[in-house]
Amino acid sequence: MNFFARRLAKIQKPSTLPVDNILTEENIYNTIFLNCGEPDFDTPGNIKQAAHIAIKNGKTKYTAVDGVYELKKAVCKKFKQDNDLTYCPDQVMVSSGAKQVIYNAMMATLNPGDEVIILAPYWISYPDIIRLAGGEPVIINCLEQNNFKVNPQDIEKSITSKTKWIFLNSPNNPTGAIYSYQELKEIASILLKYKNIYILSDDIYEYIKFGEHRFFTLPQVEFGLYDRTLLVNGVSKSYSMTGWRIGYAAGNKALIDNMILIQSHSTSNPSTISQYAALEAITGDQSYPRYATEQFIQRCKLVVQMLNDIPGLRCRFPEGGYYVYPYCGNFLGKRSCNGKLIKDDRDFVEYLSKDYKVELVSGNNFGMSPYFRLSFVTTLTILIEACQRIRAACAALAE
Ligand code: PLP
Numbered sequence: 001m002n003f004f005a006r007r008l009a010k011i012q013k014p015s016t017l018p019v020d021n022i023l024t025e026e027n028i029y030n031t032i033f034l035n036c037g038e039p040d041f042d043t044p045g046n047i048k049q050a051a052h053i054a055i056k057n058g059k060t061k062y063t064a065v066d067g068v069y070e071l072k073k074a075v076c077k078k079f080k081q082d083n084d085l086t087y088c089p090d091q092v093m094v095s096s097g098a099k100q101v102i103y104n105a106m107m108a109t110l111n112p113g114d115e116v117i118i119l120a121p122y123w124i125s126y127p128d129i130i131r132l133a134g135g136e137p138v139i140i141n142c143l144e145q146n147n148f149k150v151n152p153q154d155i156e157k158s159i160t161s162k163t164k165w166i167f168l169n170s171p172n173n174p175t176g177a178i179y180s181y182q183e184l185k186e187i188a189s190i191l192l193k194y195k196n197i198y199i200l201s202d203d204i205y206e207y208i209k210f211g212e213h214r215f216f217t218l219p220q221v222e223f224g225l226y227d228r229t230l231l232v233n234g235v236s237k238s239y240s241m242t243g244w245r246i247g248y249a250a251g252n253k254a255l256i257d258n259m260i261l262i263q264s265h266s267t268s269n270p271s272t273i274s275q276y277a278a279l280e281a282i283t284g285d286q287s288y289p290r291y292a293t294e295q296f297i298q299r300c301k302l303v304v305q306m307l308n309d310i311p312g313l314r315c316r317f318p319e320g321g322y323y324v325y326p327y328c329g330n331f332l333g334k335r336s337c338n339g340k341l342i343k344d345d346r347d348f349v350e351y352l353s354k355d356y357k358v359e360l361v362s363g364n365n366f367g368m369s370p371y372f373r374l375s376f377v378t379t380l381t382i383l384i385e386a387c388q389r390i391r392a393a394c395a396a397l398a399e
Pocket of ligand 1: 037096097098099100123169172173202204234235236242245246247
């Protein structure tokens with residue numbers, strides 16, 4: 001008899017989680033890790049200070065399962081200010097990261113066989129969270145020719161009587177695609193017709209957008225979808241707070257109540273100290289997200305240019321986020337100096353890791369091949385070294 005649950009058979013270990021690696025410019029000749037989803041910037045000082053103060057003031061006990069009221073009120077204010085959407089604190093919950101928010105939502109709503117539409121390339125955890133909750137992911141491919149965005153007609157074709165949710169993620173991980181107001185309006189016009197389908201809008205990269213690109217979330221564009229949209233957001237990406245584990249959600253009260261019920265029997269409240277740090281992040285000085293975005297733009301320009309200069313590689317300029325998603329199909333069928341055949345993007349990424357010590361994530365993890373994801377979450381110097389290694393690796397591949 002197998003001791004482990006059958007549900008594990010369908011899920012995989014995420015290949016984007018960080019390892020304990022300290023990369024500095026001194027040990028640059030070691031492996032360069034560009035596979036993680038967290039920036040090198042430290043959490044801003046005012047946020048760390050708020051955590052110290054919380055500890056000093058004894059804010060070290062359990063809180064309400066769904067988070068401290070002050071933080072939920074601050075989240076409501078953020079949605080009003082940034083997205084022109086009105087929520088009451090009882091429509092909001094705080095969790096241990098956006099990941100837990102999504103997990104709660106799926107556990108609270110999916111029955112075996114329920115379908116959830118996700119758009120590939122997608123964030124690695126979506127399909128497995130859906131499967132863990134008993135649902136079936138239904139994938140729509142969003143091709144590079146369409147800037148990795150969905151064709152709204154494809155949504156309609158994928159809807160069945162079992163469809164319960166559709167996930168949207170803009171700016172997107174891994175492609176950086178941002179849906180414009182008009183594009184969201186077109187998606188909304190389809191979804192308005194299907195009254196039983198809920199929308200999970202994962203807006204975690206909201207603040208990291210480049211150039212003229214503006215951020216909109218679905219209910220802001222079509223208020224008719226307000227009741228059926230769960231907004232998912234958090235402080236991990238916007239304030240370099242990945243380790244603090246605070247995410248939050250806003251949506252209709254019945255959905256939020258059931259998500260709170262799930263959380264009440266799993267983790268209870270997210271860390272009290274982190275909640276006070278997140279409160280400072282959301283309500284305090286907002287210069288960090290602007291500063292980080294400026295740095296990301298510089299890094300992104302460098303990486304896109306260096307990758308596009310490599311014969312055979314093609315890299316689209318992302319609209320936001322901190323990833324690029326280059327095409328590596330021209331290297332398939334080639335061999336390395338050691339005779340290893342590159343059959344797919346997995347082999348390509350493995351070759352770069354083993355022979356050139358650059359860690360990337362292959363496109364198959366995001367549901368679209370042959371691509372790879374590179375996170376530009378480190379200094380320009382290290383990124384230059386990484387791109388030079390990728391260049392050398394590509395040049396060494398032969399027919
Ligand atoms: N959603 C997307 C698209 C992400 O890329 C990530 C993290 O990589 C998350 C959600 C989870 O964020 P958190 O750290 O808040 O759990």
